[in-house]
Amino acid sequence: MDGKLEKLLSEIDLMPDGKAKLLMLEEAARIADSQNDLKAGFDIREEIVHQGVFYGHHLNAIIAFSWRLAQCEKNPHLFDISDLLWEYKWIVEEIYKFPDVPSEKIEQLFEDMKDKYNREGASLRPYYCIKCKYLYSSGFKERAEELYFKWINSPRDGYSDCRACDIDNQVLYLLYIKDYEKAFEMAQPILSGRLKCAEIPHLTYAELLLPSLETGRLNDAQIFHEKGYKLIYKNKDFLESMSKHLLYLTVVDVNKAVNIFEKHFQWAFETHTIFFKFEFYLASWVMFTKIKKLGKEQLKIHLQKDCNIIEKYKLNTIDDIIAWFEKETTDMANKFNLRNGNDHFNGVIQERLKLVGFQL
Amino acid sequence: MVNNNEFDLRFKVNLQGIIELLSNHLYSSPKVYIRELLQNAVDAVTARRKNDSGFYGSISIELFEPSEKNPGTLVVEDNGIGLTEEEVHQFLAVIGQSSKREEFFQRRNDFIGQFGIGLLSCFIVCDEIIVITKSEKSPYAVEWVGKYDGTYRVRKLDNDVSVGTKIYLRCRPGSEEYFQAPTLKDLFIHYGCFLPYPIYFSDGKSKILINNEKPFDFSRDGILKGDREAILEYGKKVFDEDFIDYIPLFSKTGDVSGIAYIISYKMNPSSKRRHRVYLKNMFLSDSVENLLPDWAFFLKCVVNCNDLEPTASREQLCDDKKLSQVQAELGDCIRSYLVEKARFDIFRLREIIKIHTLAIKALSLEFDELYKLFIDWLPFETSLGILTFGEIKKRTDIIQYTPSIDEFRQIQKISAAKSICILNCGYIYDTEIIEKLPEIFHDIRIERISPTDMSASFEELDFEEREKAFEFIKTAEVVLQPFNCSVQIKKFEPTDIPALFMIDEEANLIRNIENTKEVSNFLFSSILGQISDNISTSSKAQLCFNYNNPLITRLIGTDSKELVCMSVEIIYIQSLLMGHYPLNPREMKLLNSSLLNLIDYKL
Known part of the structure; x- marks a missing residue:
């Protein structure tokens, strides 16, 4: 220990989010690993997962998460798996976007996620939601529909997405099944500004652009574009x-x-x-x-x-x-x-x- | 009771419940009742001055501290417009009926109050409120007594009372802390020191004017002509820290004016902003976050706004369109201040840049005009030490930079040895700033440098040397092939470096995946494997040996293939360690075996 890691971490602490911070965090994780500092490696990678998921470096997030999960499973006395459930849903959602990961692996991944949620007594709402997204974005309409109803009928709890994200996800599904009127109605609390978060209404504006054109809402579409682009x-x-x-x-x-x-x-x-x-x-x-x-x-x-x-x-x-x-x-x-x-x-x-x- | 579809039943509201709700959930502290008292008094005086602009309004507060015999009483008196008997029923006993109040005060914008619930908030600290009031319009005075249990009575008073309102609050047992003279005096100063009418506070021993001690008022002149030292001193008092300088702030939208203080230490851009805001000269909050643009994280301000909406708790500003316009206008003030410093006070600007490098870099990216002004003064880490861009420009024609600190570290030593100036743009905003250069200055050329580019510029071996090194390189390739690392040999400075390990971002990612795969569980390990198999593998890590290094020269000269193998292994591991690359289990094994073999060989 020569304080190098501490110095780097305090530097990172001052940095705004984004790629530069991610690269610094990876440097910090390398140092922590060379010092065999599991605890630091675990915490630093939590931040890598965040930076990766929210600033567009998804693969880096998946790698860091795999490492965290492995350490949790190997050292249950040191780390608590419940800390990972929140990240787990993000990671699953990133992984199916890589076509090189075969379907059976994705199914296994969903099973593992479900198992971990069940063991912690958490509601399966996020599981149903993400699996529904995976299914409809892969063209499995009927299975997606089945999961959609399970999803919206499951209770919310501490691992559920925020209200804004939840509504946005439902809007997405309604757009997928082309129920545009219901989608616009569903999106109202977001469009009126009542519900928002770090990613909403950013995503919602973009999702509604083409449906607005198709349904002749030209003025709305232009507003969604102008407001949305500034956010993203x-x-x-x-x-x-x-x-x-x-x-x-x-x-x-x-x-x-x-x-x-x-x-x-x-x-x-x-x-x-x-x-x-x-x-x-x-x-x-x-x-x-x-x-x-x-x-x-x-x-x-x-x-x-x-x-x-x-x-x-x-x-x-x-x-x-x-x-x-x-x-x-x-x-x-x-x-x-x-x-x-x-x-x-x-x-x-x-x-x-x-x-x-x-x-x- | 059966009701035949007639909607004539009313909800019954439990006053105690409402008060508890307010104090526990809406207001951040019970102290807000002070604000409500002052607000009523100021509004009443303002209303009276509407009809008689020469009228001299004043407010006085008298405190009888709690003692063994007496529970403690606070009396607030104003000579404002007063209430008639009818108005007393309307305003003091109906909750949430703000529209009537608006009509009463005609133009609501001149008044601070808005929610019609003001006086009732005093029930947070007392069980009984007595109001004695005489309206300009009424021949007699009225006494209203309201109780915490939700009941009240009103009676006419026969004795002669002058126009105005007097409110008596009797301390509730347990709330004594809010009836102590020093606390109350501070609270009244805190909320009311900028209010426009004289406010006197007396505790039976002494009487003071609480709005006497302000260093400036919020008028344009008040701020621009204010005494510099006094304004800085005031900032120090408010925020309990020293500031480098201050910036006057004005915004036509929202009628905002005030002072932004420049913080004297490095700030985290994502830290919570805490600005002090007054609304129509009444203290609103110490922790308003959304007043300045995002990039202005190096400032703390004190401002007054006359025309912005507070949130229901009256402790933040409503985040609406108007506020974004205010943010933009205040942002303009900050920018013109910085522009002025760049032109006339470069010393001060450099001081600000030195502390708030990040903020200034963020700003430069946002506004081209500032970019041009600041760029020469911005500091960057380079292979030749920390230099400002002005200094860098003098040393080199093409601006060469690496986008990550990892890549910078790999080539730092060699570029320093050759006195080449390479910028480390691994820190936040630096890459964006450098990449913006050609857009702003058409004559500046920039070049992104990777370690591999650097090695391409090394001197090649001649035919004879190549011949000599052939066997050595072939052996090294075989040794390092399992580690996904390719091999080269070239000549470069400094000669004391035997080999340079180079890995670019993509190769680093693959190395990261490989290492993580080894520790991950079966499912994730196979998923990572599938993903990485399909990332283009053109980029590999590279070990470039230095032909000029004496050790390498000797290794090339040796006949022992065994010795070459062991040495290459050790050099590889050593370069990994030098570059902070953690060893994976296979490399760890390699380290152990080659060290032991080497010892064995020597013995």
Whole structure:
């Protein structure tokens, strides 16, 4: 012990959230590990999980969580598993977004989560909620419906999401089954500002963009875009929401869409979370297809050096760019389809591509 | 009783229950009854001055401290507008009927009170309230006696009383602490020192004017022409700390004015803000959080606002559109202060930057105009020590930086040896600030450097040297292959470094996954495995040997393959340890075996 860890931790304490803090925390975890300081390693990784989950470094969060869980199981006298239940639901929700994790592993993961919740006497509400999300985002509509009712009929307790998140999740499900009117009604307490948290209404605004267009609520959509974008543009954890803003702008103002693409493509390029990458690449594919449809053959695109696909893959024309995004996106969709044993992601692609011809 | 669909039954409200609810859940402390008393008195005087602007209003407070014979009484008297008998019934005995009160006070904006519940909050500390009041409009005075059990009576008084209101509070047994002269005096000063009418406090021994001791008032002139030392001294008194300087604050929206004090130590950007806010000169709260923009975490302020809404507890400001506008306007004041310092008082600016580096960096990112002004003064950690950007610019044409401290540490020594200036942008905001440079200054070039880029610039071996090192490198590759580490040999300074271990962010992530897999349970270990298999494995950790290092030269010259193997193992482990990379079980095993083998070999 030479106080190096303490010094680093006090430095970290002063840092605002985000990537720089995450990298420092990982450095701190390495030092704690080299000093065989389990307790410090455990606490530092709790913060890594938080930073990872809320600032868009999901893989780092999964790694840190795996380590914490292992230490809990190995040293039940030192660490209490109930400390992990809250994080567990986040982690499960991140893991199924990696298509390389096979279905049976995901089922096992859900079983393990359920088992741990049961053993702590916790309500299964979060379990049903996340499993429902997993099922419908993988195209298993009927099983999702079954779990939806179990979810909303389970009691809330200390491990449940906050009210705002809970409502937002229900809105998402209603949007999935295309019950738009009920979804808008459900979202009222969020839209009126009565319910909010660190991620709500940020997510809700983005979710409601396209449904608002489809139901002719054009003014609302523009307000959701303006308010929502301001809330998310600094935090790449909102990559999925950003994809929805990109699609919205593709329909209403494609010049602005290009601007958003240039600013945030790096998030998508760097993320390891394939589902988020898929969403943004698909939105980009739709955008470039629209640009092509407007008669453009070439367009100057400014991208950061690290993610400049235009230079790296010599994408000289709009056609080249469209082809690149098409390939990348369908590759990812195929991986998901292969895992899920269906063609759900093809449907997602087809539906999004329809936006190219959307008339206001 | 059967009621035939006629809605003529009323809810009955239990006063004690309401008071308990208020004191336990709405108000943060029982002391708020002081605020309610002052508020009623000030509103009453303001109302009377509406009809007669020359009227001289005043408020006096008299305390009879609790003693063995006497339970203690507080008397608050104002010469304001007073209440008629009808008004007494309306305002003192009906809870929550604020609209009538608004009509009564015509333009509600001139008054502090809003919730019509004010006086009843005194039941938090007493069982009985007596109000004697005479309205301008009424020929006689009225006495109202209200009790904690929810009953009250009203009677006409025959004796001659002047216009105004007098309130008597008798201390409830157990609430004596709120009837002590020193406590009460402080509380009245706390809540009322900026109020516009003279307020006298007397405890039978002495009489003081409680709103005498303010160093400035909240008018524009009051703040701009206030005595600098006195204003700083006031800040010290309020917050119990020294400040570097202060910034006058004004916002047209919300009619806000006040002072922001610059904190003299480094602040955590996510720490709770605690600003002192007065509402129409009445103390509102010491812990208002949402007054300034997010980036202004290096300030504490004292402000008064005349036109903002408080929350129901009257201890925070409502977070509405108007408040965001106020935040923006106050933000403008802070920015113009900083701009002025950058132009005319660089010494003070540097002092602020030195302490509040983070805040200033955050601000520069938010506003281009400030970015241009501050950039030369911002400090960065570099391979040549801490330098300001102005100094860095003089030393190098292309600004080279690493985005993480881990990568910086890997190349710090070699770049220092070559006197190359590399910036460590692993700290918060630094990467964003550097990456913004070309956007603001078109003639500045920046370059992100990774350890691998650095090694690409090392001197290559010539053909002869390459020949010599061939066997050595082949052996090293075999030794390190199981550890997912590739091998190179080049020439670089300083020569006392035998090898450089380099790992970029992606390779580091994979190393992290590998190490975690080894400790994780079966389920998670296999999940991690599946995820990492599909991350592009182009990035590997790298061990670059230094041909100029004497030890390496000797190893290349030796015939013993065994010795080379052991040495490479030890050098690998040593570079990991030097870079704070924890050893995984396999590496730990390697360390043990190679050390023992080496000893064995020597013997």
